[in-house]
Amino acid sequence: xxxxxxxxxxxxxxxxxxxxxxxxxxxxxxxxxxxxxxxxxxxxxxxxxxxxxxxxxxxxxxxxxxxxxxxxxxxxxxxxxxxxxxxxxxxxxxxxxxxxxxxxxxxxxxxxxxxxxxxxxxxxxxxxxxxxxxxxxxxxxxxxxxxxxxxxxxxxxxxxxxxxxxxxxxxxxxxxxxxxxxxxxxxxxxxxxxxxxxxxxxxxxxxxxxxxxxxxxxxxxxxxxxxxxxxxxxxxxxxxxxxxxxxxxxxxxxxxxxxxxxxxxxxxxxxxxxxxxxxxxxxxxxxxxxxxxxxxxxxxxxxxxxxxxxxxxxxxxxxxxxxxxxxxxxxxxxxxxxxxx
Amino acid sequence: xxxxxxxxxxxxxxxxxxxxxxxxxxxxxxxxxxxxxxxxxxxxxxxxxxxxxxxxxxxxxxxxxxxxxxxxxxxxxxxxxxxxxxxxxxxxxxxxxxxxxxxxxxxxxxxxxxxxxxxxxxxxxxxxxxxxxxxxxxxxxxxxxxxxxxxxxxxxxxxxxxxxxxxxxxxxxxxxxxxxxxxxxxxxxxxxxxxxxxxxxxxxxxxxxxxxxxxxxxxxxxxxxxxxxxxxxxxxxxxxxxxxxxxxxxxxxxxxxxxxxxxxxxxxxxxxxxxxxxxxxxxxxxxxxxxxxxxxxxxxxxxxxxxxxxxxxxxxxxxxxxxxxxxxxxxxxxxxxxxxxxxxxxxxxxxxxxxxxxxxxxxxxxxxxxxxxxxxxxxxxxxxxxxxxxxxxxxxxxxxxxxxxxxxxxxxxxxxxxxxxxxxxxx
Numbered sequence: 001x002x003x004x005x006x007x008x009x010x011x012x013x014x015x016x017x018x019x020x021x022x023x024x025x026x027x028x029x030x031x032x033x034x035x036x037x038x039x040x041x042x043x044x045x046x047x048x049x050x051x052x053x054x055x056x057x058x059x060x061x062x063x064x065x066x067x068x069x070x071x072x073x074x075x076x077x078x079x080x081x082x083x084x085x086x087x088x089x090x091x092x093x094x095x096x097x098x099x100x101x102x103x104x105x106x107x108x109x110x111x112x113x114x115x116x117x118x119x120x121x122x123x124x125x126x127x128x129x130x131x132x133x134x135x136x137x138x139x140x141x142x143x144x145x146x147x148x149x150x151x152x153x154x155x156x157x158x159x160x161x162x163x164x165x166x167x168x169x170x171x172x173x174x175x176x177x178x179x180x181x182x183x184x185x186x187x188x189x190x191x192x193x194x195x196x197x198x199x200x201x202x203x204x205x206x207x208x209x210x211x212x213x214x215x216x217x218x219x220x221x222x223x224x225x226x227x228x229x230x231x232x233x234x235x236x237x238x239x240x241x242x243x244x245x246x247x248x249x250x251x252x253x254x255x256x257x258x259x260x261x262x263x264x265x266x267x268x269x270x271x272x273x274x275x276x277x278x279x280x281x282x283x284x285x286x287x288x289x290x291x292x293x294x295x296x297x298x299x300x301x302x303x304x305x306x307x308x309x310x311x312x313x314x315x316x317x318x319x320x321x322x323x324x325x326x327x328x329x330x331x332x333x334x335x336x337x338x339x340x341x
Numbered sequence: 342x343x344x345x346x347x348x349x350x351x352x353x354x355x356x357x358x359x360x361x362x363x364x365x366x367x368x369x370x371x372x373x374x375x376x377x378x379x380x381x382x383x384x385x386x387x388x389x390x391x392x393x394x395x396x397x398x399x400x401x402x403x404x405x406x407x408x409x410x411x412x413x414x415x416x417x418x419x420x421x422x423x424x425x426x427x428x429x430x431x432x433x434x435x436x437x438x439x440x441x442x443x444x445x446x447x448x449x450x451x452x453x454x455x456x457x458x459x460x461x462x463x464x465x466x467x468x469x470x471x472x473x474x475x476x477x478x479x480x481x482x483x484x485x486x487x488x489x490x491x492x493x494x495x496x497x498x499x500x501x502x503x504x505x506x507x508x509x510x511x512x513x514x515x516x517x518x519x520x521x522x523x524x525x526x527x528x529x530x531x532x533x534x535x536x537x538x539x540x541x542x543x544x545x546x547x548x549x550x551x552x553x554x555x556x557x558x559x560x561x562x563x564x565x566x567x568x569x570x571x572x573x574x575x576x577x578x579x580x581x582x583x584x585x586x587x588x589x590x591x592x593x594x595x596x597x598x599x600x601x602x603x604x605x606x607x608x609x610x611x612x613x614x615x616x617x618x619x620x621x622x623x624x625x626x627x628x629x630x631x632x633x634x635x636x637x638x639x640x641x642x643x644x645x646x647x648x649x650x651x652x653x654x655x656x657x658x659x660x661x662x663x664x665x666x667x668x669x670x671x672x673x674x675x676x677x678x679x680x681x682x683x684x685x686x687x688x689x690x691x692x693x694x695x696x697x698x699x700x701x702x703x704x705x706x707x708x709x710x711x712x713x714x715x716x717x718x719x720x721x722x723x724x725x726x727x728x729x730x731x732x733x734x735x736x737x738x739x740x741x742x743x744x745x746x747x748x749x750x751x752x753x754x755x756x757x758x759x760x761x762x763x764x765x766x767x768x
Binding site for chain 2: 016017018020021023024025028029138139141142143144145146147148150151153154158275276278279282283286287297298301302304306309310312313316317320321324
């Protein structure tokens with residue numbers, strides 16, 4: 001199978017998944033829950049309810065309602081979010097960059113630390129370094145991220161003071177004292193560079209430290225473990241023995257021969273862990289009052305704001321499916337064997 | 342009026358007395374017989390099966406299925422019989438009729454018990470009479486020998502890896518706490534001392550108290566029950582569902598397989614916590630049962646995938662072909678030949694998932710889905726502690742409890758995976 005065929009097949013295969021995702025979100029929002037509750041307040045007279053149901057097509061059979069649901073989604077009418085007090089799509093446009101920015105920073109931290117850690121742990125197997133790394137990684141996998149976040153916040157905001165001020169800010173994207181900020185792309189770091197606002201840039205960077213550290217740590221643990229195990233697997237291969245017996249230096253063997261092959265599974269994990277990042281973002285954003293999608297979704301759920309929950313779930317699923325697709329394609333270009341499988 | 346009824350009752354009782362007496366004595370005899378048979382079977386079964394150090398499942402099966410109920414039933418009947426003899430007034434109530442039913446059951450069970458007893462005696466003869474034993478024992482050792490050797494080797498490897506041992510010890514500790522917390526916890530799960538709110542750790546409250554005066558130590562200990570129960574429930578139910586669906590998909594292949602795999606694809610399109618959030622939100626009510634339901638819905642596809650993959654590999658093996666060629670049915674091949682051979686990765690996955698479910702459930706209940714406020718549950722305790730954040734002990738200890746528990750499951754799962762992995766296993 002050639003690469004192009006594989007790409008086409010893979011893209012084609014994700015269509016039923018998207019349809020299934022739409023079906024699940026529809027079922028959760030409009031079949032399991034009570035859709036009439038969306039349009040009814042305490043002061044709505046009971047005799048008005050049939051009329052409301054008729055107006056919104058809720059008295060139709062389920063498959064026709066599903067059709068209406070799809071029509072609304074594709075025509076850009078995702079409903080009104082009570083939580084943010086505006087339409088869902090502008091809400092997403094407003095909150096999405098914050099989440100993405102946080103996830104990207106966390107990912108950068110995790111990748112730059114995690115991959116070297118994994119390599120070191122694998123090359124020094126069963127030494128002290130390896131044990132320490134493994135414990136760090138295992139703790140990261142089994143740590144409740146919200147607890148880690150709260151503990152960090154307790155230490156760095158409530159306990160450590162520098163000149164009478166907390167060591168790190170409590171939360172948010174930048175200090176509320178900064179008023180000369182005009183959002184352009186809604187990515188604070190990029191905005192501040194564009195407008196040349198150096199104060200904002202560093203302020204935002206400091207605000208990134210704790211949330212990104214929390215999110216990054218969980219992710220780092222996953223990457224380190226993956227890197228370690230795939231590196232160990234690769235180091236047992238014959239061509240490594242061959243490279244060593246040729247008299248190549250250990251550094252060359254590891255970084256030239258082993259690393260490239262060991263990176264393949266790690267790349268996959270990086271893509272797949274994106275879902276985990278969004279999950280983590282939901283919990284982290286609530287704690288650090290980060291104005292992102294996660295905090296919005298949690299607030300929406302606590303007030304049973306169905307259109308917002310629905311939009312969030314759908315969006316996350318679509319991102320996740322896309323990420324998986326991209327990972328698979330990258331994987332296929334990196335490893336030609338996949339295409340013949 | 343009352344006197345008349347009183348007299349009437351006494352007359353009835355007088356008439357019933359001899360009958361009740363006979364019945365009571367009869368019941369005591371039957372009960373003691375049942376008790377005796379039960380204990381007589383029980384003792385050698387325990388001794389015999391422990392002595393030959395295999396077949397713990399056989400022991401449990403025998404114990405649960407026949408001897409223990411028999412002994413208990415016997416004990417119960419004997420005591421009812423005694424109560425009839427002592428309290429004649431109760432003799433003409435429903436007790437007599439229900440006792441007749443019990444006696445019927447006793448005879449029925451007794452019949453089965455006699456059969457099982459014969460089987461057990463046969464087993465004991467086979468195990469301990471040297472001439473009989475030497476014949477089948479050889480066959481048995483040949484048949485089961487390699488498996489026992491593997492098991493013993495695995496146990497040896499487990500003993501040798503310190504991380505697994507540590508994990509196992511922690512898990513056993515948690516289970517022990519969950520089972521015995523009612524005996525030694527200083528305070529009840531919902532007990533509040535209103536005079537000592539937000540007290541820092543001290544000798545009376547070693548982990549401090551929360552904003553309502555709940556003792557954090559006791560609450561964390563009580564919470565092991567709820568949290569472990571959720572994790573076990575979710576993993577076992579989703580494992581069962583996933584195993585059935587996945588095995589069917591893998592074995593029958595074709596359209597079934599295609600449909601099941603597309604469905605699991607859809608479920609995999611959501612990150613676990615997000616889908617669980619949406620499900621709990623759709624279910625409306627916020628309680629622990631809904632969390633459990635949501636997590637089951639989220640988790641079963643993992644097992645379906647895993648088991649399908651395993652079944653696909655095993656399906657092509659020679660032993661399946663052999664079973665089919667002697668005319669075994671699909672169900673039989675699947676359940677008694679293929680599934681036992683796929684069990685190892687499933688055990689590993691389930692152990693790891695116990696930690697994962699624990700974390701996700703705690704996360705959900707942290708967001709605010711958990712039980713009603715005031716329940717002793719780790720996630721909820723952290724969520725309420727968050728509002729009184731300066732008092733670190735509200736958050737620290739429940740979080741440590743989650744961390745340690747999840748860590749233990751991960752340690753054991755990881756270690757066991759390495760041990761069972763045929764590629765890493767040394768000979």
